[in-house]
Amino acid sequence: MKALAVFPEKEELRVIGDHSMPELTSPHDVKVRMLEVGVCATDREICSFEYGAPPQGFDHLVLGHEGLGEVVEVGSAVSTLQPKDLVVPMVRRPCNDPECYSCREDRSDFCYNGNFVERGIKECHGFMTDYVVDHEKFLCKVPPELRDVAVLIEPLTVAEKALEQIWQVQQRLPWTNPEAPNEQGQHRAVVLGAGPVGIMGAMAFKVAGFDTYVFSRSPAPNPKANLIESFGVPYISCKTTSVEEMARQVGRIDVVYEAIGVADISFKVLDHLAHNGIFVFTGIPGYDPPIELDAAKLMRNIVLKNQAVIGTVNASRKTFQDAIRDLGTFMEQWPEAVRAIISGRYAVEDANELLMGKATGIKNVISLTGKPAEA
Ligand SMILES: [Zn+2]
Ligand SMILES: [Zn+2]
Structure with a gap:
């Protein structure tokens, strides 16, 4: 064979x-x-x-x-x-x-x-x-109706596991309003990176009720940025917008979903995570030279702002099932964008x-x- x-x-x-x-x-x-x-x-x-x-x-x-x-x-x-x-x-x-x-x-x-x-x-x-x-x-x-896009399920599990972990970790505080747990805009998420894991992450965060933004390298317009904006998520390029400007534009950053695999930009964005925020690393950087970092400031922020920084790899059976469910939702809402991935x-x-x-x-x-x- x-x-x-x-x-x-x-x-x-x-x-x-x-x-x-x-x-x-x-x-x-x-x-x-x-x-x-x-x-x-x-x-x-x-x-x-x-x-x-x-x-x-x-x-x-x-x-x-x-x-x-x-x-x-x-x-x-x-x-x-x-x-x-x-x-x-x-x-x-x-x-x-x-x-x-x-x-x-x-x-x-x-x-x-x-x-x-x-x-x-x-x-x-x-x-x-x-x-x-x-x-x-x-x-x-x-389900058979997902045949032409189901190959995207495994990469989508990265975001599903991150989301599951976020909900679990954030139970440490009164994070959601039990009266309106999915109220649009209640929490704001910044997705770092515009590869398949970032694009589908942006879809998953949007479907989960987050006010979602993508921050990535390539200057807009470009095909990935256009695809992302086609399902209603603003795309901001770090080539033309500094991390500080991005943070000002976005406002309170409750969640960062990192899918860019680059330490430099990730730690700069971590600097702007809000009080009680959570930062989830999913990317694996190459063996680049060390970067300079204000570690004391980072440590002060994590403590004084009650922040959580976690990593996640691989997916459980439950998160595969979440991915299958959400891919179905994406196909109902944005079939062309999903197919364009x-x-x-x-x-x-x-x-x-x-x-x-x-x-x-x-x-x-x-x-x-x-x-x-x-x-
Ligand atoms: Zn893969
Ligand atoms: Zn084991």
């Missing part, structure tokens, strides 16, 4: 023809024919051989973690899925440590020891292949250019069915 694999030792990325066909090995297993897999910065990092690891005993890793597939076979004990169901697979699989309380509770997104594996990233083959097998609990059913669909043979060439577009998708679906 065909698969797109990275060979870290040889520093090679190529399509292999002899990836073995997976079979059901437990009554809860489900066999899935892969339809589409999204490409992101993590894949590009793996293809620059900075990150990622093949499964034990292999010299290669099959890529792909942003998957969408169709069930073709179910084990005898599978109760939640049947053939022809559309599914999005979760990425992380739990560690084996009996003392890892999170993994034992099916919350490997909070694994204590880092010994989890991740499909298409760390020690477990991914989804850029014809068929995969997984336990039903790692497969999330997607998918900038291109490519055959697996084009992957080298997509993964090792210059980054272009917003979300590029590899179609595994031969003929790319109509967007």
